[in-house]
Amino acid sequence: MNRRTFFRISAAATGGFLIAMYFDFPTSAQEAAPKIYPPDAFVHIKPNGEVVIMVNRVEVGQGTSTALPMILAEELDADWSKVIAEIAPAADVYRDPVVGMQMLGGSISIANSYQQYRELGARTRAMLIAAAADRWHVTPEQCRTANSVAYGPAGQKASYAELAEDATRRPIPEKVRLKDPSEFRLIGKPMRRLDGRAKSNGSQQFGIDLDFPGMKIALLARPPVFFGRVRRFDDSEARKIAGVADVFEIPLAKGKGSAVAVVADRFWAAKQARDRLIIDWDLSGVEHADTIELRKRFNELARTTGRIAATRGDAKAMEGIATDNRIVAEYDFPYLAHAPMEPLNITLRYDGDRAEAWTTSQVPDTQRQAMAEVLGLPADRVTYHIGFAGGAFGRRGTLDEHLEREVAAIARRMRGVPIKLIWTREDDVQGGYYRPMVAHRVEVGVGDDGMPSSWRHVVVGQGIVLGTPFESFYAKDGIEALLIEGTADTRYAIPNFHVSVHHPAVNVPVLSWRSVGYSHNTFVVETLIEELALRANVDPIAYRLKLLDPSAKRQRAVLTLLNEKSGWRNALPPNHACGIALSEYHETASACAADVSIEDGRPRIHRVSVTVACGLAVNPMTIENQFQGGLAFGVTQLMAKGAITLKDGRVEQRNLDGYTPPYIKDAPVAVDVHIVPSAEPPTAIGECPVPLIAPAVVNALARLTGKHYRSLPLVEL
């Protein structure tokens, strides 16, 4: 996630001008000086030959707990059948080498840790060889390794397990030779996940499965309107439920009101007790957000120019274009809940002078710090275990650390008792931290050649990071990159181009949602481009290739490959149509063609061909998996009940019956994934497919019905 290259519209190619935007990382990460990571913090070779490899970020399904061990095991020449992945706890050594903090987000894992894990593997191997060479009185150069065994020149042989203890006493070599890609036996090969078995037989432990002697379950009764406060509460009925240990008020994240915590020995007791609470809420002075009102306000704002995020060419070029050659398009996007399958939870035991937490944090540094702050402890007195999460999609990367603050406030009162705080699904659906609601207004001027000559674009939406510790990463001068990515940095070479932004404040907590700003920006850009292609009567792939900046090599490559792989689109059955979409997520480009019909009034996605240019494909099986799954995740945006709405401050959906993500029949039936071969360093994967599917499907629907779909969710076709 090198955000420095985030806004890299080629000024030279378009003859335009771009307001410089840079996103500075915290000072600790400023220097990209090569750091030598201690192998013993990452690799543990056990006497039985098992090789335990520490993974420096949480596993939420994205597959890095397989890919990072693959990379290290490759250079180590470890026996892959004996490799075990373990998620590392919070510690400085496990910080992302580029970002400078421990994190899962922005699909950075492989891009940023590829070199790091290769070097770790190579250094560990060099230390093992040094031990073997000394034992055999030969030089290291005379030794070779394969499958966790070192071999000497005269047929000597020693397993890594035998050499491990001796190797740990060797100095860590500064310079190591890395393999030539032609020597790879793991990297680039489709490898099954290390956690596939445990996740198929129910033995994989998730945070919610933790069980400690004396542990208690905590639930929160949260304010019915965001930021509301408890005025008083009556817990007399709640306390009659057997197993209830305590009921008390806690503050929520800074400035976000308060809640009543119920602590009991069982989930069901806590739930029943919570249902019996009588709470008098103080909702005075709290904005009662309302979707209909917000939409009106956002749409009005979208008709005015906001803070300028990108501009090139002639800002007034539109005035010279005849009305018939102008398209004015207004788009609405709702709040979206992440709804990871594993509801939010966190476990903490506070012992007065120290604490131990079990979490699935996406950003453990700030989350641990916040927890320590509430407990009144220095962060290093909080042992912070990180494990496997049942999905995240951004939801476990809270920037106000609300979950950590909540559990800390509860555990602090329940000293010595392990507390597992669970958000029920109702809490999750109604509890905020959504993908922001967004409005776009675009005016496109079409030239005589059928290509867009002018593009004026206004984006309206709440900032996600404004006012959080992450503001300096993603925002500058009050403009948040996360809201305009996919538009402001488009690689389509539109000569007169203008993007501005409004960030209205709304008291609905928002958060990054897998693919963040691309989830709506790509939809807007790709539906308009398809409309322009249709208007110009040009093949949509050819049209995009014509419009793309010549330097957009990866975009060109995925479209060219897609054209090859989607020959089926020229022989569609009756009442089917194909829609195309192209997306970039950070360095990775991808494109798809979707075969769609309408069944029972809903889009039926029969087939999707998708192409991706992501540099070196470390684990092609994971990439295929992520693209298949990510397209399905992206269908969330198209679901009839794919929206969180508010009326008079209250969220109208309660559970998955009101906010309904895609089931098997809603998702693409078949997805074929094609990777553009490359030896360039690996780039993002996990979030890349998400923005593609909604515009591709809608583009197909537009061909079937002749309608433009600019308001999501798709309630009616």
Added chain:
Amino acid sequence: MSVTTIHLLTHLLVNGERKTLTVDPSTPLLWVLREDLKLTGTKYGCGIGACGACTVHLDGVGTRSCLVPVSLVGDRKIVTIEGMAHDPIGRVVQNAWVDNDVVQCGYCQSGQVMSVVALLKSNRKPTDKNIEESMGGNLCRCGTYVRIREAIRSAAEKLA
């Protein structure tokens, strides 16, 4: 303080073993499995039968354990994901899951496997339509549906 909840002695037959425990009879079977019997492979996802993560078999029928109060289970045989290791069809399905690299986060997969096994026990040659109907209530947020379809087809072939 007076306590209104009544706990009752309850007998359950879980994965072939008899269990006796004292619980609040209104407790959904899901939470008895997870918290009292420590069978955490069965997952809580929504509590309203909308996601399928808590699917178990009651006398062989795929059932949402979050909707069944433990007092209504009676003498029906409960089989959970942990019991699949001893089930010939369960083993084939789990192997197909691993071979097809189905899982991502994995949280919903116990429920997916339980639904597939229930399907294949009654229909060894499911059509695509049968698959969609039987799996229609099992949500997967990672969107592993394409591979779920492939794994079901390969398991059905193995069982043929």
